[in-house]
Amino acid sequence: MAKEGSVPAFSELVEIYQGRLIRFLLGRCRNRADAEDAIQDTFINAYRYIGSYNPRWRFSTWLFRIALRNAARISQVAEATADDIPDNAGDPLEACIVASERENLWLTARRLLSAEAYSAMWLRYVEDMSVRDIARTLERPMSWTKVTLMRSRRRLSAELASGHEATANGEAYG
Amino acid sequence: MVKLMDKLERRLKEDAALIKAELAPELQERIRASLESTQPAKQMPRTTKTPGTSLWWASSLTGLAAAALLIVVINWNGGVEPVVEVSDAVPPGITWSIQSGFPLNAETAEWTAPLEEELKNLQSDLEKARESVERDLRLGL
Numbered sequence: 592m593a594k595e596g597s598v599p600a601f602s603e604l605v606e607i608y609q610g611r612l613i614r615f616l617l618g619r620c621r622n623r624a625d626a627e628d629a630i631q632d633t634f635i636n637a638y639r640y641i642g643s644y645n646p647r648w649r650f651s652t653w654l655f656r657i658a659l660r661n662a663a664r665i666s667q668v669a670e671a672t673a674d675d676i677p678d679n680a681g682d683p684l685e686a687c688i689v690a691s692e693r694e695n696l697w698l699t700a701r702r703l704l705s706a707e708a709y710s711a712m713w714l715r716y717v718e719d720m721s722v723r724d725i726a727r728t729l730e731r732p733m734s735w736t737k738v739t740l741m742r743s744r745r746r747l748s749a750e751l752a753s754g755h756e757a758t759a760n761g762e763a764y765g
Numbered sequence: 766m767v768k769l770m771d772k773l774e775r776r777l778k779e780d781a782a783l784i785k786a787e788l789a790p791e792l793q794e795r796i797r798a799s800l801e802s803t804q805p806a807k808q809m810p811r812t813t814k815t816p817g818t819s820l821w822w823a824s825s826l827t828g829l830a831a832a833a834l835l836i837v838v839i840n841w842n843g844g845v846e847p848v849v850e851v852s853d854a855v856p857p858g859i860t861w862s863i864q865s866g867f868p869l870n871a872e873t874a875e876w877t878a879p880l881e882e883e884l885k886n887l888q889s890d891l892e893k894a895r896e897s898v899e900r901d902l903r904l905g906l
Contacts, residue, residue: 605793627792697780713781751773
């Protein structure tokens with residue numbers, strides 16, 4: 592039904608995926624407004640080009656791929672106009688995290704890993720995607736995805752083992 | 766190391782669950798309104814068949830056509846057979862010269878002529894030796 596362009600049918604898909612997408616996009620965007628713009632564009636683009644969706648792949652793979660493209664585009668625009676509009680909204684991911692005694696590991700991941708490595712880890716451990724699906728979502732080779740996941744795990748494991756999750760001197764990695 | 770990885774995976778899942786984010790009702794309404802004002806792009810239907818599955822019958826047809834062509838060619842050659850039968854009435858030597866265009870046995874004769882001459886010389890020597898032995902025997906008797 593959704594593939595035939597039915598708005599009510601597609602709205603059900605929006606209901607299913609909106610929570611998952613916004614949590615992912617908050618970790619990828621500079622602020623909440625950018626994440627909301629990205630999710631809106633993602634659903635509109637998905638609906639507009641639903642005809643090109645190949646059922647051979649999981650719908651979530653296709654949707655997250657669109658979301659990543661939109662997030663990247665919005666980030667580029669934000670970077671280009673960063674001097675014009677000051678960003679005082681704070682970290683959108685941190686604002687949504689329930690208060691805890693220790694630092695949320697996803698904040699650690701975002702601090703230590705590159706944006707793509709963070710995405711790969713999120714898709715693997717939160718969305719339970721296969722390496723193949725992650726590679727397709729990130730539009731990267733399988734080998735790159737495997738290596739990135741392995742390095743990211745090592746980096747976060749080392750951070751867990753050292754117990755210095757709150758240190759803020761790590762260099763982006765992955 | 767394995768335990769640390771397990772702990773990492775568990776922590777990643779637990780911490781992801783601590784991220785509470787929902788779309789504001791206004792944004793949901795905005796998305797719905799945008800969807801209603803958007804038309805899906807007209808696209809060609811995606812073919813899920815792979816080239817291999819769509820061409821197997823085509824290659825089979827090609828094979829059948831080739832086989833049929835071969836049968837026709839063989840039958841066509843079979844129909845010309847009577848012409849060969851007519852040529853049987855002609856003496857073999859003439860037929861060979863007509864079909865080949867030049868006499869191949871001429872070259873063979875050139876190659877064997879010295880040998881035949883050598884054979885004649887040997888036979889002549891043998892005859893002379895026999896006559897000489899007979900003459901000696903007659904003289905002895």
